[in-house]
Amino acid sequence: MPKINKDSTLNITLVGIGLCLLCSAIISFIAIQLRSVQENNVVLDMQKKIVSSAGLEKIYGSVENAMSNIKTLIIDLDKGEIVDINPESYELAKELREDGKYKFLSAEEDVASIKKREKYSKIYIEYKDNEINTLILPVRGYGLWGILYGYLAIEGDFNTVAGLEFYEHKETPGLGAEIDNPKWKALWKGKKIYQENGEVSLKVIKGSVLKSSNNFNYEIDGLSGATLTCNGVSNLIAYWMGNDGFLNFINNLQKIDV
Numbered sequence: 001m002p003k004i005n006k007d008s009t010l011n012i013t014l015v016g017i018g019l020c021l022l023c024s025a026i027i028s029f030i031a032i033q034l035r036s037v038q039e040n041n042v043v044l045d046m047q048k049k050i051v052s053s054a055g056l057e058k059i060y061g062s063v064e065n066a067m068s069n070i071k072t073l074i075i076d077l078d079k080g081e082i083v084d085i086n087p088e089s090y091e092l093a094k095e096l097r098e099d100g101k102y103k104f105l106s107a108e109e110d111v112a113s114i115k116k117r118e119k120y121s122k123i124y125i126e127y128k129d130n131e132i133n134t135l136i137l138p139v140r141g142y143g144l145w146g147i148l149y150g151y152l153a154i155e156g157d158f159n160t161v162a163g164l165e166f167y168e169h170k171e172t173p174g175l176g177a178e179i180d181n182p183k184w185k186a187l188w189k190g191k192k193i194y195q196e197n198g199e200v201s202l203k204v205i206k207g208s209v210l211k212s213s214n215n216f217n218y219e220i221d222g223l224s225g226a227t228l229t230c231n232g233v234s235n236l237i238a239y240w241m242g243n244d245g246f247l248n249f250i251n252n253l254q255k256i257d258v
């Protein structure tokens, strides 16, 4: 047998290539094995946000228990009606890419600066004794640096806020990102959305809300140094709770057997 020169250029190159192939095979194998775990974690994280927007994890003890009392539905925003679409097949980003599944908003309509609005929306309803206890609605709107994505939870009177939770945004830590501060989020619980004339009045103000204010029930303390993000939050509330958002569905809810 001819003696192999281990230090030859060919041998070193072959060993190098072999090692590279082996390492990439191992990495690919691990990535494939972890993909389902990652996808599962994304779903779990979203469920956590949905549940915590309404503070339901405390009531049910866990996100899993809370989710088992929540029904996921797809609604047609213009008609305000539930549609027969499998919620599991729904993905907002996909809806906003497919012709016929979204509309462009005019400058006048685009209160939340989102440019496009989907035709269908995925919403969540928590039931208690067969009655709607909480309605959890996806909301989004431009802050200072990008779109703020979150969930607004509303009590069964369809006017009282149960909570607000953002799951994605690009705001600055310590400034706009304070929208994630539990103390600020706690200010939302119990606030009202609609005036008696049906107008959306809930908004974030600059400074602190005075107890003596006539609008106490409709106002949230502003975050100092983050007025632009706060304006974005007010705008997204105004848009999504209005006619172009969930108002048709909310008006229909009393009539629909969900």
Ligand SMILES: Cc1cc2nc3c(=O)[nH]c(=O)nc-3n(C[C@H](O)[C@H](O)[C@H](O)COP(=O)(O)O)c2cc1C
Binding pocket: 144, 145, 170, 171, 172, 173, 175, 176, 177, 223, 224, 225, 226, 227, 228, 229, 230
């Ligand atoms: C680097 C940098 C990051 C900022 N990030 C935010 C932000 O995330 N949200 C925000 O509303 N304002 C942010 N601001 C401040 C705004 O430019 C603006 O001054 C502020 O919103 C005004 O709020 P105030 O009236 O409460 O001071 C940032 C400013 C700088 C210089």
